[in-house]
């Protein structure tokens with residue numbers, strides 16, 4: 001937690017540990033893999049995960065009794081900003097060394113579900129997927145979801161499809177939201193195993209090198225005991241986790257912006273045009289100054305959201321503000337850094353073009369910018385607008 005305008009000693013130490021870890025363990029290993037590889041090969045992955053476990057930063061959001069580190073949102077936010085400062089960026093923060101994102105709503109499941117699904121995944125360093133978005137739209141999923149779940153004796157039968165679902169290829173299971181009745185309260189969550197009968201998936205090529213998947217449910221059979229939470233309560237169950245997740249998501253984008261700006265500042269001191277370094281040109285100085293101001297503002301907004309969430313105060317509005325602002329700032333900062341580097345900015349020799357592509361998605365995933373603006377405006381104008 002922060003104390004006024006400074007970080008507590010504990011948070012400073014956490015930040016320094018992660019910073020050193022990225023520099024010592026992740027940056028050199030990233031030199032060994034393809035420039036656009038989304039992940040480390042399995043052997044390196046295992047190696048860095050062992051180091052992550054030893055550091056005590058392992059599944060930061062999962063309760064300790066299930067093998068996680070159970071850190072505060074503030075601590076997760078501090079980690080996320082540091083852990084994204086390398087080529088693989090926020091999508092594979094710290095190269096997976098601290099574990100991957102889990103659909104944390106699993107911790108609202110029964111003890112048996114947590115033991116069967118979450119615990120083995122945390123032990124092995126795996127991930128799970130979250131299936132919400134459908135071809136009918138992702139901005140307003142409570143209305144758009146058409147995938148149907150119908151009860152048949154001792155199982156549920158799912159029919160329909162999902163698009164743009166991340167992390168399916170590494171997962172043994174995922175949480176899928178399907179319609180069990182009409183209306184906004186007609187959505188139920190299900191734990192779907194990767195080998196469930198009638199379940200298949202295929203990649204959807206997108207701007208980043210790690211492709212999300214289309215999921216197809218063709219009379220897909222789900223045992224009754226894999227229903228997560230009560231019938232019709234799918235989104236109520238997930239809302240808290242989804243909102244919370246936006247805060248470290250914002251911090252990951254800030255981390256990329258910080259790394260990009262650092263590189264750009266150094267470059268401007270060395271690169272000479274018209275007989276003087278770029279650093280001497282006012283047009284360049286303004287790009288650097290604007291980036292610094294926006295990064296700082298984004299960080300404070302993100303910290304405020306984390307602080308409120310940890311204090312148990314309402315934080316939905318602050319999480320939307322942080323997500324909206326940080327993702328848009330990171331896009332602007334990396335775009336400016338591309339410009340400062342000129343042709344080298346779009347060369348694969350530097351990470352900017354990769355960050356540029358990844359960050360573009362960040363304005364769409366976890367609620368697009370427009371939806372967060374809608375949340376913020378509604379907070380001021382009232383729901384009925």
Ligand SMILES: Cc1cc2nc3c(=O)[nH]c(=O)nc-3n(C[C@H](O)[C@H](O)[C@H](O)COP(=O)(O)OP(=O)(O)OC[C@H]3O[C@@H](n4cnc5c(N)ncnc54)[C@H](O)[C@@H]3O)c2cc1C
Pocket residue numbers: 129130131132133134135136137138139140163164165166167206212361364365366367368369370371374
């Ligand atoms: C790489 C990638 C990974 C993803 N991973 C996942 C995942 O793991 N799980 C998952 O469930 N989903 C995932 N998504 C989906 C993502 O959450 C959706 O793309 C997002 O929610 C937007 O939904 P949509 O694409 O259907 O756009 P739409 O809902 O069709 O919206 C289109 C555009 O209209 C805007 N818009 C919508 N409503 C309004 C409004 N009222 N006012 C103004 N503008 C509006 C939106 O902001 C958007 O810009 C992923 C997407 C991508 C690209």
